[in-house]
């Protein structure tokens with residue numbers, strides 16, 4: 776603002792001061808609203824982002840035994856492949872909690888040596904892969 780304009784616009788009358796305060800409140804409210812929307816958009820974007828991280832991670836870490844995605848380069852090498860992620864995602868009873876429990880334990884026993892071993896994932900990898908599996912729900 777040029778000095779000339781600012782002298783005019785920052786006039787010291789009470790009315791203009793009140794106006795400024797009102798504008799300030801309005802601006803604060805608008806900013807708060809924008810903040811809320813941004814937060815909502817961000818958390819949606821973050822879950823999309825973690826699902827896509829889980830997608831590429833699963834192609835590397837799980838694709839030897841599972842059909843992980845339609846864009847998987849090679850079929851699973853496990854003879855008698857494990858259920859596909861599509862099937863797992865759409866099974867009744869599949870939840871973030873059931874997946875987390877499954878992924879944090881081993882399922883191989885002497886009787887069932889071919890069940891899934893504990894994949895020993897870091898927490899963020901578990902979260903991403905769960906977000907990805909749940910994104911396959913129809």
Ligand code: HEC
Pocket residue numbers: 833836837838839840841853856857858863866874877878882883889890891892894896904
């Ligand atoms: C060495 C082979 C192998 C690898 C690698 C593997 N899995 Fe599995 N997975 C299996 C087998 C076999 C089963 C089915 C038998 C069982 O329940 O253990 C299974 C079952 C599952 C199930 C439960 C399915 C159900 O019916 O509820 C989930 C979830 C799962 N795998 C996720 C993953 C994820 C995520 C990865 C990658 C981080 C992964 N698996 C890597 C072999 C594997």
